[in-house]
Amino acid sequence: MAKEIIKDPQIFITKEARELFDNIKRSFTEFRQFDNKDFFMLAVMFGYENGVKKPLKPADTEKSGFARERYLLDTDNAVLKAIAISEKKDLEVIGDIKTIYAIAEEYANGGIKFLKEFVFDNPASFVKKYAVMLEEIYDRKAK
């Protein structure tokens, strides 16, 4: 099967998500060292955990991307591929970067609402709450 080769693949998010990330970065010192790809991965996690996917509108992908494949860590890419394989129930999707990112983008888009609530509802203690949340997920999923 011929695959579309994409040069320097990009990741897109909505304008609202961009603004939210900007807002979080400016408002919380904990996020000072965050790159765009870190925000993206965080949003994907919130979307995935809550099982919410929200497709992007065509206008969202018209402008330049929010992050690029080359900025992602190998482990980030591996996780995004695993999500896509699990969704499509087909290993072949591993070579289809466009689909992999499209799925991740939808989760990120779905996740920003939860991320926003989580950070701004617990401004003083979101680190501890984040730890509690992850410990709970870990205990549940490791079983």
Add this chain to the structure above:
Amino acid sequence: MKSAFIKEIELINYRQFVRQIIKFKSEKGKNIFIIEGKNGFGKSNIFNAITWCLFGIEQHLKPDDRSLPICNTGQFKKIAPGKNLDTAVKIILETDEGTKEIERRVTTHKNQDGYHFQEKGELKVTELIGKNWKIAPYPEFIISRILPKDMGHFFFIDGEKLRQLFENINPDVIKKSIFDLSQITLLHKAIEHLDSFKASLRRNVKGKEPSVDMFEEKLEGLEKEIKDDKTYLEKLKSDRDDAYINKKKIDEQIQGVDDKSIKLLEEKRRNLEAEISYNENTLKDKQQEYFDYLVKLAPFIVTRKPIEETVGIISKMESAHKLPPKIQATFLEELLSHNKCICGRELKGKDGAPARKELERLLGDAKYSDIANDTVTLRYLLKASLKEPEKFNEKCKEFETALKTSEDNLSEKQKLLKEVDTKIGNIPVAKISQLHEERQKYINALQECNGKIGRVEETIRDNERRYREVEILWKRESGKKKEYKIIGEKVEICDKSIEQLNIIKEKIMSEIRAEIELKTKEYFTKLISAKSFESLKIRDDYELVVEKDGFNAVTSLSAAETLCLGYSFMSGLRQTSGFVVPIVIDTPLAKIDQEYRVNVADWFKKVLNDVQVILFVTDAEYTKEFQGEIKSCVAEHFLIKYDEGKGISEVITNG
């Protein structure tokens, strides 16, 4: 133009000088010039004359002189009412772009009732071009090329003030110095300009669309609130610094009391305060480390199920020998398209059908050949990522324990401090009780300021966040109207430009911070060789940290060590700036013990050997030991004589 040498300074009716010319002769290997005089003889005013001539400010004017006119008061008394007296300071500079004479002049007018009135000063720069002197059209520009005004304080230093500054060094001072040095004013101005341009763009829509106006009004209101809060914040910070300095002075007075037990208690208190401040920062660092760990681990925890599923799929295919495929799909596709097998058998017609069928089956199995390598890497990475959170609970507990220990440690130290405070407060010595009471007053003021600073900063952050949110709503609302779309787009461009400029600004400052940190550390280690400090850092938030025995020792350094730290930082800034202009230091050895004077002298010789150094010293500072140390580098030694009867000072060459 980055290098300069002061050849001559001329003072005319300036402060206690009537007419004075000081000539500095350059001599190879001898770059230090000493101007020695007792307190009140006019050392600081020669220093002030230099900064006044170059930048129009008398950088270190003494409180007594502030109320006096800049002109020589003795000469002023002599002139008749209605007459004028000219005051001037001239500096002749040798630069790598030729000789320049800089002259600042001001006229003081005497009213009929004898009062003075000072006219606006005038600056003139004359350049020697060939054999002729020519007046430069833009004198301020010429000076800024020799040394920008903002950077003046890195080169013209008051030892005593520097020591005081570093006793209470706060991140704002470090940040401002690095900001000045980075010369990113242009970037900063561009950001400010874009911000105001954005506001003016928005105002174009004002009054035309009520729904947009509503947001514009909110934005204007927030803008004003943020501006007012920032001004208030500056005032609070200045009040906090004053309270800190006053508290420190009282600590010194208590420490100076002739009683060993009181001295010990005071020292204990000082150390505890330093440890508390360090512990507070360590706690912040630990919290950040914990958060970074959680962020790193989150994907492996949250997506555990798809990771396991994917690893399972790959393993299953490997067991079924589908991965890696025995034959590459491209090869099979080629055989099928050519209708001929590698063994020569035809793949078409009735005879070739079975072989074709077999190849097609093999092609089905080989559909993963393109991704075979990817799957190997993917399985490896995913398996590793499944292992990452294995010790997650344990690690979280470790972090939480460490945080708890830090918190407990901090509260334990706070408790101890309270006890020491009470002990000092209960000392039955009237002077101590009075000082303790005053100290408490400043501590309360400090706490009040810190509390208010925190709240105001929070309000500013909050309002800035609201501002950005309202701005988004403004953009959305104005974007609904076709005629305002273009304005919205322009606002968007401004936002993007601001974002990029901020990234560049942060990057430059961060690089310069790292460079200065390295140099400060290098010089400080040289200067205080007798003591061992674990490390010196300028943190991301611009806090200067000198680690000693596990805590930040900045506020508990001795007076001499503090001054050495100040010199090290200033030298780091100077070196990083790349400007090789004269260094002028007033009271360079203030409160420096004999132990360190040799190091400071050595530092003058080794670190400042590429530049003219003018030192204004008292006879008490310029001891025989110090003279002996720097003798080989001293080009000239001047003395300031003061005629008390006439109130006039004069500079003469010593010997």
